[in-house]
Amino acid sequence: MKKPRILIVEDEPDIAELVAVNLRHNGFAPVWAEDGAGAQLEIDAVLPDAILLDWMLPGQSGLALARRWRSDPRTKAIPLLMITARGDEPDKVAGLDAGADDYITKPFSTQELLARIRAVLRRRAPEQASESVSVGHLTLDPSAYRVTWDQQPLRLGPTEFKLLNYLMRHPERVHSRAQLLDKVWGDHVFIEERTVDVHVKRLREALGPGGALVETVRGAGYRLTAMPASSTAAA
Numbered sequence: 001m002k003k004p005r006i007l008i009v010e011d012e013p014d015i016a017e018l019v020a021v022n023l024r025h026n027g028f029a030p031v032w033a034e035d036g037a038g039a040q041l042e043i044d045a046v047l048p049d050a051i052l053l054d055w056m057l058p059g060q061s062g063l064a065l066a067r068r069w070r071s072d073p074r075t076k077a078i079p080l081l082m083i084t085a086r087g088d089e090p091d092k093v094a095g096l097d098a099g100a101d102d103y104i105t106k107p108f109s110t111q112e113l114l115a116r117i118r119a120v121l122r123r124r125a126p127e128q129a130s131e132s133v134s135v136g137h138l139t140l141d142p143s144a145y146r147v148t149w150d151q152q153p154l155r156l157g158p159t160e161f162k163l164l165n166y167l168m169r170h171p172e173r174v175h176s177r178a179q180l181l182d183k184v185w186g187d188h189v190f191i192e193e194r195t196v197d198v199h200v201k202r203l204r205e206a207l208g209p210g211g212a213l214v215e216t217v218r219g220a221g222y223r224l225t226a227m228p229a230s231s232t233a234a235a
């Protein structure tokens with residue numbers, strides 16, 4: 001499995017370096033930015049799997065950045081862990097109100113930091129789960145790398161498998177092509193959106209009768225539903 005990419009936004013190099021070394025030793029891929037502008041450049045290039053955000057930064061504060069990323073559709077679902085040097089309860093509440101998933105107070109132990117990062121990743125990234133998932137007659141089992149319709153095995157390509165896994169773990173909601181590129185293709189953000197259409201078409205063909213569960217929502221994107229409406233499923 002791909003190493004989770006963790007963006008560290010921290011203006012103190014000693015702390016950033018310490019955190020990065022520990023993350024690297026524990027199976028993460030850390031990236032460091034020293035302020036909001038640098039962090040935005042990293043995010044524009046590749047979406048991180050989680051952000052570690054220092055409260056006190058030069059320029060825009062961590063709080064302002066948290067609000068901004070939470071209001072942007074592209075970044076709003078990224079797990080956000082705020083780092084604060086202050087012990088004040090109102091600040092922590094403000095951080096959580098701004099959309100942080102959790103906070104950690106300096107000085108913190110490496111074990112505590114790792115535990116909290118793993119926790120926010122688990123809460124926010126159910127598609128990385130290894131449990132099987134079912135929608136209607138369709139079942140996907142990531143650990144066995146197996147998809148079945150009515151208990152009959154289906155053959156899917158690797159991209160179709162990832163796409164279906166994501167859709168099945170976020171059913172009954174519309175995903176734009178850009179969102180699917182970010183979530184399913186991940187690092188390859190420069191792939192054309194039309195690529196998504198090609199793989200959705202292949203996925204529908206591979207699913208046979210289950211293909212109708214993958215609906216086109218005109219002008220918006222795609223949705224996996226247990227109750228397909230035939231008018232949209234045909235598009």
Ligand code: CA
Binds near residue numbers: 011054056
């Ligand atoms: Ca700082």
